[in-house]
Amino acid sequence: MREKFQGDLATIAGLLVEMADAVRTAIRQATGALLHSDAEQAQQVILADQEIDAHYHNVEEKVYEVVALQAPVASDLRLVLTSLHIAGDLERMGDLAGHVAKTGLRRHPAPAVPEELTGVVREMATVADQMAGKISRVLSTPNVTRATELERDDDAMDDLHRRLLATILDASWSHGVEAAVDMALLARFYERYADHAVNAGQHVIYLITGKAQNE
């Protein structure tokens, strides 16, 4: 029974790896679409988000099945239900990648990101990309150190967020209110993506060690 349960947990972890890889691709492609005014790629990200949502439901179904068929003891139950938190965070990261893609579409074919912000947006996207990559790797190869790195990545994201806001609030900003509002919301999408990655990482640590990190 215990072995069967471990196998089920591994299956669920495998589904979560696929989700993490999908949301990583999503934020990368969304940023590409945004910076290159590529409407076709933006649409692909929006379609891919539907697959990520479907993936989320698959994880949920698998978790329900394991709980119903195996009636795990309290500590194992907690472990398997943790994967719902991870899937929930990843699902939300997919949504946020979709919002990034839509930000590009709203201005298409004009570029959505003013020249002086393309650097910081690219850096935010790189941090987001790396964070999703770490979640995926830690799920496939348990490594608590790498999981805890996510909080440092989140600090880097916060710094980039502040840098972007400072640019749009500077007296030299010449792109008007609408572009400023769009860019502030865009920065928030990346920042929320990173927040969910940190949450997911904390739950992954619990999943792989059975111990909560921050409690």
Add this chain to the structure above:
Amino acid sequence: MREKFQGDLATIAGLLVEMADAVRTAIRQATGALLHSDAEQAQQVILADQEIDAHYHNVEEKVYEVVALQAPVASDLRLVLTSLHIAGDLERMGDLAGHVAKTGLRRHPAPAVPEELTGVVREMATVADQMAGKISRVLSTPNVTRATELERDDDAMDDLHRRLLATILDASWSHGVEAAVDMALLARFYERYADHAVNAGQHVIYLITGKAQNE
């Protein structure tokens, strides 16, 4: 056993009612603090959010206990796990009320909301307040009609959101980029509050009817 399970579900619904009432109070007080530059009330909202988070963990613990001790059959399991979705949405609504309160604190003692936007912000807060109230009432007295009203409320919120954006993007906007960015983010907090209320409402319908609304 079945009776015991029904009793447990009622206990969980009771905890969710308390959470819904708390996030309703939170958005009301956060808006008051924001519109009256009341730093003390803003701090209360931020403190209350910690209680809402604790509440969320209580719901989670109770759900785990019920699942572990009673090993409900598949359909009942699905029902009890639905309450985790509702609690998750309510927890997030508490966070968003906290963000509204913090928007006021950032400008304190200056007013954060320019005069011409106080009306629309008050209307957004009223819709948010009513939505949380409906979740609470539907959880205590099952009523599918009232739960489905939440989507109409969400349409009203979207209209208000558009109205607020039109004001800050209008050529007559005289409050500069920073106030525009703050107000766009503020509108997003109310709008996300409403989105989570709609999600919670859909799960409440499942909880009270055993049938998913949108699947």
